[in-house]
Amino acid sequence: MPKLVDPAARRLEVVDAVFRVVVRDGLAQASLRNVADEAGLNIGSVRHYFAGHQELMLFAMRSMLDRVSHRLARHIEEAPDLATASGAERRAVMDGLLCELLPLDDVRRAEVTVFVEFMTAARTDSALGDLAREAAEGSRGLITRILYRLSARGDLRPGLDPDTEAVRLWGLIDGLCLNSVLHPDLLSPDACVTALRGHLAQITTDSDADGHSTRGR
Amino acid sequence: MPKLVDPAARRLEVVDAVFRVVVRDGLAQASLRNVADEAGLNIGSVRHYFAGHQELMLFAMRSMLDRVSHRLARHIEEAPDLATASGAERRAVMDGLLCELLPLDDVRRAEVTVFVEFMTAARTDSALGDLAREAAEGSRGLITRILYRLSARGDLRPGLDPDTEAVRLWGLIDGLCLNSVLHPDLLSPDACVTALRGHLAQITTDSDADGHSTRGR
DNA sequence: TTCTTTTTATCACGGGCGTGATACATTGGT
DNA sequence: ACCAATGTATCACGCCCGTGATAAAAAGAA
Structure with a gap:
């Protein structure tokens, strides 16, 4: 029972x-x-x-971050094997993964809203500081790793530095999230993905590693 | 007296x-x-x-936005005449203008911090809502106008849509601002400008409109 | 000076907050 | 049945808040 x-x-x-x-x-x-x-x-x-208000807030913030992590992890598990994937497939995986971070539906919009609230609060609330730092390092690290993999496979446009591109992509995603949450009528989910896709298209090569041209979209 | x-x-x-x-x-x-x-x-x-707490907050937020506007306006006044400027000069003006939005020194860092606090608060504080919307439309509109000018002069890379590029640049700048303010030890001012410069270099042509090639770097 | 306006300084009220302490109710095992 | 543990429900205290009301002080004009 x-x-x-x-x-x-x-x-x-x-x-x-x-x-x-x-x-x-x-x-x-x-x-x-x-x-x-x-x-x-x-x-x-x-x-x-x-135990008290602070523990509740801490636990809530941790839960929110765990939820995002698990969603991303699930997405990664379901991804096709990158070793055997074509260039276009690899880029599609990255696209899907990064789109998972954007507030494209109500669930993720709520999640991102909570994320923004806790992160900004953590600036002046020392109890949340460690968690915020950890989260920031995590998201930035994830993006950095993705770009390094892309670079290693030749999917990153030549001449681009993975580290500075990571900073750029990190900022872009967070900025899109922020603006989408703060001004939903000025930045629709569609506009978000369009902006992100445009960015990815610019920093990646649009030909397959095997040489098949996949120009256009 | x-x-x-x-x-x-x-x-x-x-x-x-x-x-x-x-x-x-x-x-x-x-x-x-x-x-x-x-x-x-x-x-x-x-x-x-x-009159009360609400009026103080409203006036403070308005003052903060005015301060930013005036700084940008001063920057625009001091800019060389765009009509007679070379392509490189035009891009330098844009670079300087957009860098003005980033928290690169203590003054701007404080300003951006206040900006973020008020903007996020405005999401749930209806008294600040109108001002926040106005500010968001203003910043987005400014960036959009800049990109349209660039496009008209041929400084924007062919094939790029000024509107979606505006969304992207808007998000990037706000994201850099946010991350720089929330995680100063993870995103230095230098890294900010590097990311922004890298972005501008990618969306603009690096040749003069008069035809002088300035390729490479 | 005297009078009016502006500025500074307090007091008191009601309300929301986190929290300690405590009582009551319910559960599950013996 | 009994009991200990778990869960629910209140009360009270001190703190900080915005705000109305009011007094006291300072300044400027007559």
């Missing part, structure tokens, strides 16, 4: 409530009382599962 | 205090009391010059 309440599940319910409050009203409104109301719980219950 | 206190100057002093608090502790800490303390004033004095 299953226990009536699964503590881990409860914590996740509370975290989901945190996310909803953050998306709707901003991180500043994510007080214990507001979160408890949003979760349909009593504040006492919330406090039973989290 | 000058009046002992100039109301307009006082308001600016208070706004400066707001900016210092926002940069140091975040927008959430910019309460009337904290701001008054930072300005070395009594909370009563602050309230004498501002």
Whole structure:
């Protein structure tokens, strides 16, 4: 017989409530009382599962980052074997992976919104600082690794430095995310992917490594 | 004989205090009391010059945006006449103008920090919403206009659409700003300009419009 | 001077916050 | 049945907040 309440599940319910409050009203409104109301719980219950406000915020931020990581990991697992893929296929994989970071649907839009809120809050909240740094290094590192792989296979346009291209792509993606979340009517999801695709098209070669020309789109 | 206190100057002093608090502790800490303390004033004095907290925040945000606008306007005034400029000169002007938006020194870093704080807050604070939208349209519009001019003079690489390039450049700049402000140790000012220059080099032709080839670097 | 306006300084109120402490209810094992 | 552990629900305290009201001080004009 299953226990009536699964503590881990409860914590996740509370975290989901945190996310909803953050998306709707901003991180500043994510007080214990507001979160408890949003979760349909009593504040006492919330406090039973989290030592205090700070631990809740920390756990929520960590959960958000884990969620993104897992989504990316799943995407990587499902990717075809890069060793046997053609140049076009390799570029498609990269395209799909990076698009996964953009707020293209409601789920990812909410996630990116929460991401932005926590990251900006971490600038002045030392409790979140370590996690923010870790996340930033992770995303930047991932993009850097992708570009190095591209470069190693000759998919990166000659003359381009993978490191500075990583900075550029990192900034572009974060900028698209930010503007899309802050000004959804000025930057539609379609415009986001168009901008990203345009960028990728410019920094990658558009011919197959085997020599087959795949010009145009 | 000058009046002992100039109301307009006082308001600016208070706004400066707001900016210092926002940069140091975040927008959430910019309460009337904290701001008054930072300005070395009594909370009563602050309230004498501002109707309330909301008006202060609105005025501070507007001041910040005006400051950026004026800096850009000054930069444009000092620019050489584009009609008689060579292609390289035109690209240098654009380079300088866009670099003005990046947090390359302490002054601009503080400004961008305040910008990010207010813009993200505006997402859920309806009082700041209009201003934020105006600012976003302004920055995006400026970049769009620049690229259209470039395109008209043939400085933009053939095959590139000024509008989607504007989205891309807009996102890149905002992303560099964001990452530089949130993770200064992961993205130095130098890395910012390198990334931006690399981008501009890729979307512009590197030959003069008069036909002189300046290929290579 | 006297009077009016401007500026500075306090007080008090209601409200939201995190949190410690505590009581009550429910559960699951013995 | 009993009990210990777990989960729920409140209360109270101190803190900070924005704000209305009001007093006190300073400045400038008559």
